Amino acid sequence: MTKHFDTKTVHFQQDDGEKNKSKTKPIYQTSSFAFKDLNDMEEYFQGGKDHLYTRYSNPNTDDLGHGVAQLEGAPAGIATSSGMSAILVGVFSVASPGDHMVVPLDLYGGTYQLFQQELQEWGLQVSVVDFNDPLRVEEAIQSNTTLLYAESVTNPLLRQEKVEKLSQLAKKHGLRVMIDNTFPTPYLIQPYTQGADLVVHSATKYIGGHSDVSAGVLVGTEDFIAAAKKKMINIGANLSPFEAWLGCRGLKTLSVRMAKQSENAEKLANWFKRYSDAAVVYYPENLSNKGNGAMVSIDLGEAYDINAFFESLDWIKIVPTLAGVETTISYPLNTSHRTIPVEVRQQLGISAGTARISVGIEDADDIIEQFSYALNQAQK
Numbered sequence: 001m002t003k004h005f006d007t008k009t010v011h012f013q014q015d016d017g018e019k020n021k022s023k024t025k026p027i028y029q030t031s032s033f034a035f036k037d038l039n040d041m042e043e044y045f046q047g048g049k050d051h052l053y054t055r056y057s058n059p060n061t062d063d064l065g066h067g068v069a070q071l072e073g074a075p076a077g078i079a080t081s082s083g084m085s086a087i088l089v090g091v092f093s094v095a096s097p098g099d100h101m102v103v104p105l106d107l108y109g110g111t112y113q114l115f116q117q118e119l120q121e122w123g124l125q126v127s128v129v130d131f132n133d134p135l136r137v138e139e140a141i142q143s144n145t146t147l148l149y150a151e152s153v154t155n156p157l158l159r160q161e162k163v164e165k166l167s168q169l170a171k172k173h174g175l176r177v178m179i180d181n182t183f184p185t186p187y188l189i190q191p192y193t194q195g196a197d198l199v200v201h202s203a204t205k206y207i208g209g210h211s212d213v214s215a216g217v218l219v220g221t222e223d224f225i226a227a228a229k230k231k232m233i234n235i236g237a238n239l240s241p242f243e244a245w246l247g248c249r250g251l252k253t254l255s256v257r258m259a260k261q262s263e264n265a266e267k268l269a270n271w272f273k274r275y276s277d278a279a280v281v282y283y284p285e286n287l288s289n290k291g292n293g294a295m296v297s298i299d300l301g302e303a304y305d306i307n308a309f310f311e312s313l314d315w316i317k318i319v320p321t322l323a324g325v326e327t328t329i330s331y332p333l334n335t336s337h338r339t340i341p342v343e344v345r346q347q348l349g350i351s352a353g354t355a356r357i358s359v360g361i362e363d364a365d366d367i368i369e370q371f372s373y374a375l376n377q378a379q380k
């Protein structure tokens with residue numbers, strides 16, 4: 001059949017079928033999948049074909065969900081447009097309006113906002129309690145409670161949640177447990193294997209690892225993930241194929257990045273403990289036998305000028321994010337935890353002197369040199 005110029009501009013590509021095998025997974029940068037005929041399309045609805053429309057599923061987004069699920073030891077997973085949307089569809093999969101959830105004081109500010117504002121407006125009741133005290137958690141459980149939510153390592157003060165204990169408590173009361181495992185990643189901790197029903201990630205962070213992608217991943221039981229996927233499709237919280245592809249590329253180096261970044265972070269935390277006697281150093285202990293994570297938080301207190309400290313860092317960028325291969329620093333008071341009520345921040349210990357350091361893969365001596373210089377400059 002003849003093709004005129006205008007037709008040729010859009011129908012120039014050759015279908016090479018299986019002829020050219022790509023070493024890496026191609027990016028299925030398509031909004032939809034094509035079918036031979038109506039029977040072929042019907043096959044999708046009968047379960048005989050994997051993909052119909054990218055908002056529903058796509059080979060690249062599937063890869064990311066399955067990849068993280070495997071690392072977490074969970075049977076199923078989906079990738080979503082952001083960490084926030086992964087949390088949202090996770091909650092939607094286990095809770096309905098009128099239900100109640102119990103969450104800790106020390107939550108990432110965005111999550112706190114999602115629970116306190118959007119989900120409460122949707123009809124969910126939320127109790128915020130101090131998870132340091134298991135009795136408080138148990139006391140907060142009501143007849144309509146369905147979910148306990150926590151972060152495995154908290155943002156920004158790096159408190160370790162006792163996931164196994166929380167899961168035991170949840171089982172006792174017939175509740176679900178959802179854990180945000182963004183900070184330690186499955187390289188260090190696998191909350192699903194410790195009894196959590198759902199595990200969520202801001203894949204924007206260590207899963208992607210290069211600060212070039214916004215994405216979320218939710219993993220868990222087949223049933224919950226199927227329910228969450230339905231919500232993701234209906235809300236339109238799907239991830240783009242290219243972002244998923246970047247997330248997968250990042251995931252391939254998760255182990256080497258986490259090993260090096262945790263090693264560097266341990267050195268930096270120890271250095272801070274030795275040489276900055278006025279600063280409080282937050283760094284997990286005995287988190288896993290592979291290390292204690294790549295985040296170090298400090299509180300410079302009154303002895304240092306926090307502005308001078310931030311200003312004196314040279315190649316360490318000030319950013320409102322974490323987990324890239326470069327060492328960066330953030331100021332939780334004015335960014336990630338800006339929306340947390342003042343009294344909650346005070347109770348937690350997030351102060352005007354708190355800085356959160358995301359340790360990268362550089363030479364540890366160079367990282368320490370930067371902070372040594374900044375501390376000297378900042379000393380009052």
Ligand SMILES: Cc1ncc(COP(=O)(O)O)c(C=O)c1O
Binds near residue numbers: 155205
């Ligand atoms: C622990 C934690 N959970 C969830 C999120 C939200 O992720 P995203 O920004 O990818 O939506 C963040 C973002 O900083 C986070 O630190």
